[in-house]
Amino acid sequence: METKNTSKYRRAQKRVKDLKGFYNHLAVYLIVNFIIIGSRLTRLISNADSIANIDFERWLTLNTFSVAFFWGIGLAFHALKVFDFKIFKEWEDRKLKEFMNEEEHTLNDDIKF
Structure with missing residues (x-):
């Protein structure tokens, strides 16, 4: 049978593992979305004078920000669970x-x- 201290230690250990998982998730979210949005903004700035394919540009903009939005929803649920x-x-x-x-x-x- 486990003692109270061992049980508390295991719960604390699980909590630390969950927190590390959340912070890793948050770091990956920030890095990936920074790269995606940064590359999109760079493309917008470099093609400011060109309106060759406006439909493609609109589609690209929508998809760029929808990744951050929907992934952010998943990240929010992860935070709810961890905290x-x-x-x-x-x-x-x-x-x-x-x-x-x-x-x-x-x-x-x-x-x-």
């Missing part, structure tokens, strides 16, 4: 209780002959 916002915490607590009850019933069934 223990109520929605996910309540769900986790309910699931933990449910699994503990299932385990208890399974053990009771195994004891009975």
